[in-house]
Amino acid sequence: MSSGPYQSWGRIDFGPQIGMRFDQRLSPLPEVETGKSILPYGNGRSYGDSCLNTGGVLIDCRHLDRFISFDPESGVLRCEAGVLLADILDMAVPRGWFLPVSPGTRLVTVGGAIANDVHGKNHHRAGTFGCHVRSFELLRSNGERLLCSPAENTEYFQATIGGLGLTGLVTWAEIQLRPVANAYIDQEVIRFHNLTEFFRLSEDSDEKFEYTVAWIDCLAKDVSLGRGLFMRGNHAPEIARTEPKAPRDGPSIPIAPPLSLVNQLSLRAFNALYYHKQRGDDDNRQVHYRPFFYPLDAIGNWNRIYGPKGFYQYQCVLPMEGGEAGMTEILRKIAAAGMGSFLAVLKIFGDKPSPGLMSFPRSGVTLALDFSNSGGKVLSLLDQLDGITSAHGGAVYPAKDARMSAELFRQAYPRLAEFSKYVDPAFSSSFWRRVEGPASQDSG
Amino acid sequence: MKNIVIFGAYSAIAEATARHLAPSGGRFFLVGRDSGKLDQVAADLKVRGATETHVFASDLAVPAGVLASIEALYGTFDTVDVALLAHGTLPDQKACEADAGQTLAAFEINGLSHIGLLTLLAERFETQGTGTIAVITSVSGDRGRQSNYVYGAAKRAVSTFLDGLRHRLAATSVQVIDIRPGFVDTPMTAAFDKGPLWASPDKVGADIARAIEKGRTVVYTPWFWRYIMLIIRNVPAFVFHKTKL
């Protein structure tokens, strides 16, 4: 029955998961034991419990992965929901098309990208993935198949984008790709010395660059608080004379070491080295899209370095107004605790609205970073970060979350009640049971 | 431009193999039972680079289905560059032990249909003098085991047939490839618990595509099964019979 074991990317144990393969889009949903809820499962690249269903059943969509049609003139692609973004790139880039929006890993499915309404380094220009979805089919537990688009079944379209897999199963989707001349990015990397400089660089860059993101050293304190490297880039209009080499993936972490290899010492060394890795303050070059968008994909199963207890990721967004002060507070807390991660990512989100009712991205500044699962210590730090996020009117990203409170969720997602109306009664997730709270339970 | 025929075209392993072949173009002729599923695979391969796709729905467990599909194939293509035979079932060993009808039916779809197809294809390939015939058999054919010797025997029959065919065609440049997968995570094995020896259809498909390109003869996939089976074949019977394999 299962091709598990099913886990989420953070590798925290949420109990055993049962999976059932769903690989034919015309088939009905598999029948499960009465009383058990179901949840679609993509490629398990969500970090916490939003892609898990302890006690219920996961509908494994990874093999629902056929292309249906592609028009190389218009760049419109229709494919099944289990197709990986990596497969789309492999097929489309040689034909001059690229993903409209791409998260930090290409190993996610189209269904997963819709259900979390994922964002990328071009959010300030292109908005979320959902902004580029033209239509999809939603299979509900009563057997109904709803064709959803901005014009048809609009409520389901909006509820499903960012809908955490709860509104039904997306069988196929049609997305609009964006044209590119080649596989390369003209990239600039600029060192910045503190948070204020980051905000200035972002403001300068967001107009001229389609892609912007910053890596920060979250262990740096005081005057260096928020120091880091700012990366910005555009699709290369043409390939430089010496054609850069396409990268090969590196090794994979074969097994989880018995202990987390990530500790204060290794972190400090890594972060300091990374910050100083380039000699000058600026570094400009042409790079293949893979190292630019997906540096972590080069090391298979890198999530195993955190050892058997796994890790948490925390991603929040704070509104621009008061954002710098809020981020300063957050970074201070993390630096004081000395618990940050290899890669803390900072980015400014733009204000392009998403069709999704429950989308995480919203105008403001977002921070994402990992924390080794050291138990109570890290949980209490994360609660404190929630406090700051909440006080600033911000939100935490469900795709990365394993522990936020129902209260914060409700506060950060004001359209929750409206959304709940479209949740399929047979669908649920570990995350949903955790945050839904009794208020909306009786309506389902 | 290659002409490629796949029997059992929506088998998980065949589909994965075809995905590795399609980016270099090619005309595909896809045979299977369910025309809806064949159409889905055809559309997918088109997007991935196939220049032409044809589908033919046929039940390969019956001789008429075998004949009809070969007829349709050569009604569409004059010559075939690559033939991949991937259809099959995993019979319920216990049920076969209790019912000779089921045993024979298992042989029909896992052995006789291949032998029928190969007989018809061999004639054409011999005249043609070139091309590749690739057949998915199984490591199960390497030694009969109490848990699935009906399946294993049918696969072994095909392997032996392929040995002979390779011998017969040795003077031509036709390649005859016997592909022996180990445990692959596909609908056929959905009921099994998966462990570290299990491979993905994509991995096995990549191996098969490479074997077709390189013109190998006997291919174990993933590669380590060659050594596992070497051991299993050589374990003396008095030890082997104590196992539950």
Ligand SMILES: Cc1cc2nc3c(=O)[nH]c(=O)nc-3n(C[C@H](O)[C@H](O)[C@H](O)COP(=O)(O)OP(=O)(O)OC[C@H]3O[C@@H](n4cnc5c(N)ncnc54)[C@H](O)[C@@H]3O)c2cc1C
């Ligand atoms: C290294 C790394 C970097 C990342 N970077 C980013 C980033 O930059 N931006 C960003 O937004 N996210 C990022 N993420 C998170 C990731 O993009 C999301 O969690 C994504 O949703 C994972 O997709 P998946 O296919 O693995 O789906 P899963 O994690 O398996 O599932 C995610 C959700 O999708 C639902 N789902 C899956 N398939 C279907 C379907 N067919 N129909 C309906 N619902 C479905 C599930 O129920 C679940 O709610 C990153 C993750 C990693 C590991």
Ligand SMILES: NC(=O)c1ccc[n+]([C@@H]2O[C@H](COP(=O)([O-])OP(=O)(O)OC[C@H]3O[C@@H](n4cnc5c(N)ncnc54)[C@H](OP(=O)(O)O)[C@@H]3O)[C@@H](O)[C@H]2O)c1
């Ligand atoms: N999976 C493994 O571990 C494994 C190991 C060694 C060898 N193999 C071999 O690999 C090959 C591919 O199998 P798979 O693992 O990819 O499983 P699969 O996805 O179940 O494929 C088997 C295919 O055979 C088709 N088929 C069955 N009976 C048929 C008939 N009467 N007429 C036409 N087509 C028929 C099935 O079509 P329907 O769906 O219409 O029945 C199905 O598409 C098989 O030969 C199998 O024996 C598999």
